[in-house]
Amino acid sequence: MSRLYRFARPVLFALDPERAHALSLEALKRGLFKRHDLPLDARLRVDVAGLHFPNPLGLAAGYDKNAEAPDALLRLGFGFVEIGTVTPQPQEGNERPRIFRLAESFAVINRLGFNNEGHADVAERLEGRRRRGGIVGVNIGANKDTSDRIGDYVAGIHRFLPLSSYLTVNISSPNTPGLRDLQKGSALDELLEHAVAARDGAAAIQAEDRRPLFVKVAPDLSRAEIEAIAETALRRKVDGLIVSNTTLSRQGVEGRRFADETGGLSGRPLFSRSTYALAAFRRALGPDFPLIGAGGVESARTALGKMEAGADLVQLYTSLIYGGPELPIRVLKGMIRYLDKTGSDSIRQIRDTKVDEILARDPPLGWEVQRA
Numbered sequence: 001m002s003r004l005y006r007f008a009r010p011v012l013f014a015l016d017p018e019r020a021h022a023l024s025l026e027a028l029k030r031g032l033f034k035r036h037d038l039p040l041d042a043r044l045r046v047d048v049a050g051l052h053f054p055n056p057l058g059l060a061a062g063y064d065k066n067a068e069a070p071d072a073l074l075r076l077g078f079g080f081v082e083i084g085t086v087t088p089q090p091q092e093g094n095e096r097p098r099i100f101r102l103a104e105s106f107a108v109i110n111r112l113g114f115n116n117e118g119h120a121d122v123a124e125r126l127e128g129r130r131r132r133g134g135i136v137g138v139n140i141g142a143n144k145d146t147s148d149r150i151g152d153y154v155a156g157i158h159r160f161l162p163l164s165s166y167l168t169v170n171i172s173s174p175n176t177p178g179l180r181d182l183q184k185g186s187a188l189d190e191l192l193e194h195a196v197a198a199r200d201g202a203a204a205i206q207a208e209d210r211r212p213l214f215v216k217v218a219p220d221l222s223r224a225e226i227e228a229i230a231e232t233a234l235r236r237k238v239d240g241l242i243v244s245n246t247t248l249s250r251q252g253v254e255g256r257r258f259a260d261e262t263g264g265l266s267g268r269p270l271f272s273r274s275t276y277a278l279a280a281f282r283r284a285l286g287p288d289f290p291l292i293g294a295g296g297v298e299s300a301r302t303a304l305g306k307m308e309a310g311a312d313l314v315q316l317y318t319s320l321i322y323g324g325p326e327l328p329i330r331v332l333k334g335m336i337r338y339l340d341k342t343g344s345d346s347i348r349q350i351r352d353t354k355v356d357e358i359l360a361r362d363p364p365l366g367w368e369v370q371r372a
Helices: 005-014 017-027 070-074 118-130 149-163 179-183 185-205 224-234 266-285 298-309 316-325 327-342 356-361
Strands: 047-048 051-053 056-058 082-088 097-102 107-110 135-140 164-172 212-218 240-243 264-267 291-294 313-316
Touching: 005 017, 017 070, 017 097, 047 056, 051 070, 056 327, 070 082, 082 118, 082 164, 107 266, 107 316, 118 149, 135 149, 149 164, 149 264, 164 185, 179 185, 185 212, 185 224, 212 266, 224 266, 240 266, 264 266, 266 291, 266 298, 266 356, 291 298, 298 313, 298 327, 313 316
Parallel strands: 056 082, 056 313, 082 135, 135 164, 164 212, 212 240, 240 291, 291 313
Antiparallel strands: 047 051, 097 107, 107 264
């Protein structure tokens, strides 16, 4: 942990979590946290969906909702950064307080509700960095009060296709009523049909390259639901899935302060549930479909665990709160030590090596009864 963050963390943790988050983002924008000794190792490079990632570690959506500091975040060592979730119109989100630290569990519960500044302001910021390097994805969502959720996603695709490295359709936040219903049956099929058509149409009209289109799903899915989503994703030819968003389960934090707050749980307690879901998706989708593993990544070991479960890339967010801005460098250095120890030529060699082992274990508590 950097000396500056070691000093700042008690101060930040004494503040309301949302205020502390805003201050950490401001510190990044002002350059107070800078990259040190960034590991550059060709063995960490990963090619996914036509994109060339310098390393497989990304920052998940939610930290930089409004594209205020994507380049500063890339300089921390991330191989890619995902901004958002962004909705067509600005919205305040749910009432405060709406973020709760479960520090003893290295976890967070949030019920933010897609608070963001809207397409226009975020697009203006991304336009300002358009010719810079680095992989920056845009996570898009629907406004809470919209009468046309599919239309909101289509609008996001058209607005951000020329400004992003990839697009993520977020249908798995538990904090927008009814949003997770879009993961199911004909609703998912219709959404993906329109999303893929919008992406292809926008690329042709705007004379832009065809951007990868990912879909972010929940961990609170049964095996039957996972298989149905996998079938639809393959048929509609999306470019990958992000597994997963936050969970409605409270397994691992029972009895803790704030555990009864409504919202999605992220951080260390999510690792087992999200990794099991990841392995189940890899089994259902086969070896060629890109998967990004998220949920409980806090170290090189947990990042490698996601890859063993089927992930091509991994993302973290909550652990950055507890580990500080040098966490990405520590994770990457740990990955390099693993490659040195095993004599591996590429980090990709670990992928899928424990899918069968993970699925042979007892599933997380409530797996077949928990519903998104």
